[in-house]
Each structure stands twice: as structure tokens, then as C-alpha cells.
Amino acid sequence: MRNVTKDNITDVFSSYFGDDTDPRVKEVLVALARHIHDFTRETKLTHDEWRKGLEFLEWAGRITDPERNEFVLLSDVLGLSSLVDMQNSNPEATSSSVLGPFHVSNPPALEVGGDMKRDFEGEVLLVHGYVRDTNGDPIPNATIDIWQTAPNGLYSSQDPDQDIHSFHGLMTADEEGRYTFTTIRPVCYTVPSDGPVGEILNAAGRHPWRPSHLHYIVSAPGYRTLVTEVFPSDDPYLDQDTVFGVRDDLVMTYVPQPAGSFPDGYKLSGKVNDAYSRVDFDLILAKQ
Amino acid sequence: MRNVTKDNITDVFSSYFGDDTDPRVKEVLVALARHIHDFTRETKLTHDEWRKGLEFLEWAGRITDPERNEFVLLSDVLGLSSLVDMQNSNPEATSSSVLGPFHVSNPPALEVGGDMKRDFEGEVLLVHGYVRDTNGDPIPNATIDIWQTAPNGLYSSQDPDQDIHSFHGLMTADEEGRYTFTTIRPVCYTVPSDGPVGEILNAAGRHPWRPSHLHYIVSAPGYRTLVTEVFPSDDPYLDQDTVFGVRDDLVMTYVPQPAGSFPDGYKLSGKVNDAYSRVDFDLILAKQ
Numbered sequence: 001m002r003n004v005t006k007d008n009i010t011d012v013f014s015s016y017f018g019d020d021t022d023p024r025v026k027e028v029l030v031a032l033a034r035h036i037h038d039f040t041r042e043t044k045l046t047h048d049e050w051r052k053g054l055e056f057l058e059w060a061g062r063i064t065d066p067e068r069n070e071f072v073l074l075s076d077v078l079g080l081s082s083l084v085d086m087q088n089s090n091p092e093a094t095s096s097s098v099l100g101p102f103h104v105s106n107p108p109a110l111e112v113g114g115d116m117k118r119d120f121e122g123e124v125l126l127v128h129g130y131v132r133d134t135n136g137d138p139i140p141n142a143t144i145d146i147w148q149t150a151p152n153g154l155y156s157s158q159d160p161d162q163d164i165h166s167f168h169g170l171m172t173a174d175e176e177g178r179y180t181f182t183t184i185r186p187v188c189y190t191v192p193s194d195g196p197v198g199e200i201l202n203a204a205g206r207h208p209w210r211p212s213h214l215h216y217i218v219s220a221p222g223y224r225t226l227v228t229e230v231f232p233s234d235d236p237y238l239d240q241d242t243v244f245g246v247r248d249d250l251v252m253t254y255v256p257q258p259a260g261s262f263p264d265g266y267k268l269s270g271k272v273n274d275a276y277s278r279v280d281f282d283l284i285l286a287k288q
Numbered sequence: 289m290r291n292v293t294k295d296n297i298t299d300v301f302s303s304y305f306g307d308d309t310d311p312r313v314k315e316v317l318v319a320l321a322r323h324i325h326d327f328t329r330e331t332k333l334t335h336d337e338w339r340k341g342l343e344f345l346e347w348a349g350r351i352t353d354p355e356r357n358e359f360v361l362l363s364d365v366l367g368l369s370s371l372v373d374m375q376n377s378n379p380e381a382t383s384s385s386v387l388g389p390f391h392v393s394n395p396p397a398l399e400v401g402g403d404m405k406r407d408f409e410g411e412v413l414l415v416h417g418y419v420r421d422t423n424g425d426p427i428p429n430a431t432i433d434i435w436q437t438a439p440n441g442l443y444s445s446q447d448p449d450q451d452i453h454s455f456h457g458l459m460t461a462d463e464e465g466r467y468t469f470t471t472i473r474p475v476c477y478t479v480p481s482d483g484p485v486g487e488i489l490n491a492a493g494r495h496p497w498r499p500s501h502l503h504y505i506v507s508a509p510g511y512r513t514l515v516t517e518v519f520p521s522d523d524p525y526l527d528q529d530t531v532f533g534v535r536d537d538l539v540m541t542y543v544p545q546p547a548g549s550f551p552d553g554y555k556l557s558g559k560v561n562d563a564y565s566r567v568d569f570d571l572i573l574a575k576q
Contacts, residue, residue: 002527003536006374009367012532018493025491031331033366035323040371043319050363050372057359061349071345075338078321079297083328084338086294203313205306239290244300248291 010037059196067157069101073197076100077206082244090224090286092134095247097229100215102155107145110169115182115267118166122151122184124268124276125254127230131177131218131283138177139285142220145170146181148213153189182268185254185277186212188237201242208242211235216283223285230281254279298325347484355445357389361485364388365494370532378512378574380422383535385517388503390443395433398457403470403555406454410439410472412556412564413542415518419465419506419571426465427573430508433458434469436501441477470556473542473565474500476525489530496530499523504571511573518569542567 004012013033017026039045060070075081076098085096110116117124131142147168149155156162173179190208193201201208213229231238231246232254238246254277262272292300301321305314327333348358363369364386373384398404405412419430435456437443444450461467478496481489489496501517519526519534520542526534542565550560 002534002539004367004370004374004529004532004534006371009371009374009532013367016492016494016528016530021493022491028331028333028337029488029492031327035327036366036368037371039319039323040368041375043316044375045316045372047372047376049316050368054357054359054363057345058349058352058357061346061352061359064346064349069342069346071342071349075342078324079292079301080324080328080338082292083294083297083325084333084335086292086297087329087332088335200317203310204304204317205309206304240304241292242304244292244297246290246292251290 006041010034013037056196056199063195068192070195070197072101073191073195074200076191076243077197077201079244085227086247090134092284093224093286094226094228094282094284095249096227097245097247097250098243099217099227100243102157103145103147103215103217104157104164104168106165107147107168107170108165110146110171110181111267112171112174112178113180113266114169114171115269116146116148116167116169117182117184120151120166120184124271124274125183125185126180126257126262126266126276126278127183127214127281128180128278129178129281129283131173131179131220131285133223134284134286139220139223140173140175140177142173142177142179142218142223142283142285143170144173144179144283145217147215148183148186149189151184151187153187179283180266182266183214185232186214188212188235191242206242207240209237209240210243211237211241211246213245218283218285220285222288224288226283226285228283230279232279252279252281294329298322301325344484344487351483356480358483358485360389361479361483362488364479364531365485365489367532373515374535378422380572381512381574382514382516382570382572383537384515385533385535385538386531387505387515388531390445391433391435391503391505392445392452392456394453395435395456395458396453398434398459398469399555400459400462400466401468401554402457402459403557404434404436404455404457405470405472408439408454408472412559412562413471413473414468414545414550414554414564414566415471415502415569416468416566417466417569417571419461419467419508419573421511422572422574427508427511428461428463428465430461430465430467430506430511430571430573431458432461432467432571433505433507435503436471436474437477439472439475441475467571468554470554470564471502473520474502476500476523479530494530495528497525497528498531499525499529499534501533506571506573508573510576512576514571514573516571518567520567540567540569 089096131139156166193208219225259275377384419427481496507513547563
């Protein structure tokens with residue numbers, strides 16, 4: 001097309017594809033260009049705004065390194081990560097929710113009933129549940145990768161004062177599908193806001209907070225791997241998670257338990273006679 | 289909103305804005321999120337495709353430096369740059385067209401009738417025209433910044449064998465609005481295709497070629513600055529410019545001229561008795 005205009009440019013873009021292009025590549029790229037073009041026309045985007053957008057991407061590129069990925073964070077705060085999670089979830093299984101950037105490889109083994117908090121101090125939380133299939137039947141011996149923030153609001157990879165494996169654990173559920181462990185109740189925290197994504201949040205009058213949560217990756221042979229989180233029902237940021245991760249079925253009551261009521265079969269030491277909280281959270285996996 | 293779903297996520301995104309957010313910031317960000325969400329739902333984007341998109345942006349970030357901006361190139365091959373140009377053009381003025389990444393600062397002065405090719409060899413092109421307002425009246429003494437590829441298809445900033453100012457010139461049009469100079473006819477060339485944008489072109493079965501052109505930035509007090517290009521009507525890539533820069537009013541016939549017909553008043557030396565080509569291209573500026 002020799003005379004490209006603002007009205008025909010999407011058609012011209014489509015006409016450039018080779019005849020033997022993979023149909024899915026063409027579908028995704030044409031949809032991407034169409035939405036970029038429609039966005040540009042609808043907003044009557046100016047040259048200054050276009051340049052600002054490009055400078056934003058350049059800045060995100062400069063600040064991204066193996067420890068920090070500003071593009072993932074951008075996807076998170078725009079709701080893209082959560083939308084991809086939601087539309088690839090099985091509605092009969094536990095909802096999936098953002099993986100986030102703080103998972104570490106080779107987490108240490110955590111036995112059923114183990115203590116993930118190790119030497120950290122704070123309010124003890126007993127986490128308990130079953131891994132089940134969509135019929136409600138237990139799945140034996142599923143692998144559960146668990147991680148969370150330390151009481152200071154930082155994940156181990158953000159905090160030079162923590163061992164890289166602190167508040168990370170890899171558990172094999174028992175024959176009945178049961179998993180359980182003790183930890184310190186996680187706290188709400190902010191996503192990194194000192195880069196270009198922070199500038200977007202600031203311009204939008206948005207806070208950078210996430211409600212507190214425990215992360216899970218649950219896998220078992222023959223089932224779709226589940227990446228999810230569990231949130232306490234009394235968290236002040238539950239209605240305004242800056243990365244859009246909260247779903248109804250992931251919100252659980254953390255039930256206060258009186259002093260002296262701690263059950264047997266746990267590795268918890270020291271605080272075993274204090275009051276604590278308990279959350280029950282079952283993990284429902286869909287077949288592959 | 290506590291229960292974010294794939295259907296309400298755009299509304300939740302909108303609800304997060306602070307009350308005193310700049311209305312234009314909100315308009316642009318909500319439109320951006322809405323189109324990203326619609327794109328994701330329409331294509332049923334998978335986790336693998338989402339990750340591939342993020343890896344693409346990370347790669348573009350790594351390859352971008354002061355000499356090469358892969359995000360601008362991405363904007364170019366998606367048609368975004370041209371669309372922003374077109375919708376910010378005045379329809380009564382000469383169409384604007386992509387600036388591209390090869391303009392250099394402090395171009396050397398080029399007098400009216402000067403020779404921009406200096407010692408380079410090739411087919412001589414005489415470029416001639418007037419700077420006019422939208423009524424057709426000449427604008428005296430406009431500033432015209434001109435640049436193009438060398439005969440090897442490279443701009444000076446891409447080519448260690450060229451002086452950084454080769455094939456760049458800054459002219460002041462005369463009292464009658466006339467500008468003219470001699471050069472070597474520019475050649476068609478490819479955009480950089482060894483990075484992530486090249487991978488997109490390859491996956492789409494698209495070539496990386498641009499039709500040959502001369503770049504202009506034209507400015508005069510009281511008028512909107514014009515960034516544009518002129519293309520020859522016989523270029524093989526006129527219908528498939530990979531950055532969508534061609535507009536009808538920017539395509540001109542490069543008219544062959546017989547040997548011995550070269551006019552007076554030019555600095556051209558050596559080739560003055562050979563055949564050459566001539567293009568007439570007027571530059572119409574809109575009032576500010």
C-alpha cells in the first residue's frame with residue numbers, strides 16, 4: 001500500500017504478512033497492532049506522549065536485571081499478569097494468582113508439620129489443608145512450593161540480612177493429600193516503586209501495596225500445576241491489591257486460637273504455649 | 289474490588305485512580321489498560337505467549353543504547369510511529385513522516401545550490417523546491433535540515449568509514465523560499481534486523497526494507513515544524529515500506545536529465561556535464 005493513512009494502517013500492517021506465516025503468530029500480531037492503533041487514534045496520542053512512552057520503556061530496560069524485572073512489574077500493575085492467570089485457570093480448580101518475581105530455585109525441604117519461620121519472631125500462623133482433585137478426592141504426595149515475606153516485609157532475595165532460603169519451603173503432602181506447617185504470619189508490603197512503574201503509580205494516585213499472602217506452586221503428576229496465593233480476610237489492602245491478585249476463593253479467615261491449644265505433631269518450639277492463628281486452605285488441582 | 293475477575297479487571301483498574309489524578313493521565317492509562325485487556329481476552333493469550341512477550345521487551349531493553357533504540361524500531365515496524373505522525377499532521381500541509389533514528393546534531397551548513405555529496409561517487413540528483421505556507425505563498429529563510437544514506441545504504445552514524453556529518457546538511461532557504469542542492473541519489477536500505485524486532489519481522493514473513501528517501505526537518509518562526517521524507521516514484525519498496533512512511537504527497541518523480549543540461553548556480557564539480565536526475569519537492573508548512 002503506497003498511500004498509508006491513519007484509517008488504513010491496520011489493514012496495511014495485515015497485508016505485509018507472508019503467506020506461510022504461522023496462523024497464531026499472525027492472529028496475535030494483528031490483534032496487537034489493531035489495539036495499539038485503536039488506542040493511538042482514540043486517545044489522539046501526541047508526539048510528546050509517544051516519546052514519553054518510549055522513554056518509559058527505555059528506563060524499564062535499563063533498570064531490569066536478573067534480580068528485578070520492571071517489565072513483569074509493569075504487567076502486574078496493569079492487570080495483565082492477573083488477566084493471563086485468570087483466563088488460563090480451570091474454573092473448577094483453585095484460582096491461580098500472580099507468581100511474582102520473588103520465587104527462588106532450590107527451596108529447602110520442609111516436612112509436613114515443619115516450621116518455616118525458623119528463628120524469626122512474630123505471630124505464629126498454623127497453615128493446614130489438603131490437596132484435592134475437582135471431585136473433592138485427595139491427591140496423595142503432591143509437591144507444594146511455599147514462600148512469603150519475612151516480618152520486615154521483604155522477601156529473602158530483596159534482603160541482604162536474610163538467608164536466600166528463609167521463608168521458602170518445599171513440601172511433599174502426605175498420602176491423604178494433607179499439608180501443614182507453622183510460620184510467622186506474612187505482612188502486607190509494597191512493590192518496588194523507585195523506578196518507572198512507581199512513576200506510573202504515582203501519576204495515577206495509586207499506592208504500591210499488596211495485601212499479605214502466602215505463595216504456592218502446587219504440582220502433581222497428571223494435574224495442571226497451580227500457582228496461587230492465600231490472603232487473610234481482614235487485610236486492609238484486600239480491596240486494592242496493586243497487582244490485582246485477590247480472588248474470592250483465595251481469601252480465608254485466619255482464626256485466632258487460644259494459648260495452650262497448640263496441637264501435637266508439629267516441629268514448632270518455644271512459642272508452643274502462646275496464642276496463635278490458624279488458616280485452613282485446600283488446594284484444588286484440575287486434571288491435565 | 290476484592291473479587292477481581294477477567295470480566296471486571298478493567299473497571300477495577302479504573303477504580304484505583306486517585307481523585308486528583310490529571311484527567312489526561314487517567315484517560316491515556318485507562319485506554320491503554322482497556323486495550324491490553326481486550327487484546328489478552330480476544331487472543332486468549334497463554335502464559336507461554338505472555339512470557340515470550342516479556343522476554344521480547346527485556347531483549348529490546350538490553351540491545352538499546354545511545355546509538356540504537358530497539359523500542360523506537362518496534363514502534364516503527366508496528367506502524368505506531370507513522371500513525372502518531374499522521375494524526376498530528378495538518379492536512380493542508382505536507383504530510384509528516386518518520387524521523388527515524390539517524391538524524392545527527394550540529395549538521396554542517398549547506399548553502400543554497402551546495403553539494404551535499406562532497407567526494408562520494410554515484411548518480412547525481414538535483415533537489416529543488418520551495419517552502420510555502422498553506423495558501424501557496426513562499427516562506428522566506430526557512431531552516432531545512434536534510435539527511436540521507438550514503439551510496440552503501442548506511443547513514444553516517446551506522447558507518448565507521450563515514451564522517452559523522454557526511455550526507456547531512458543544514459540549509460537556510462532564500463528570500464523567495466527556494467532551496468536546492470545536489471547529492472547522490474539515496475538508495476533503499478534495511479532497518480536493523482539482528483535483534484528482537486528482526487525476529488518479529490522474520491516470524492511475520494516480512495522484509496526489513498525501506499524505499500529510498502531524503503529526510504527533512506523544516507522550521508520557520510510562526511509555523512509548525514515539519515518532519516518528512518521524499519520518495520522516488522519508481523522505488524521497488526514504495527508499496528511495502530517496513531515502517532509505513534510512504535504518503536501519496538511525498539512520492540515524486542525523479543526526472544532523468546540529459547548530459548550537458550546542468551543549470552548554472554550550483555557548486556557541483558566534475559560531473560557537471562553528465563546526465564543526472566532532478567526532483568522538485570515543495571514543503572508546505574502550517575501556521576502554529
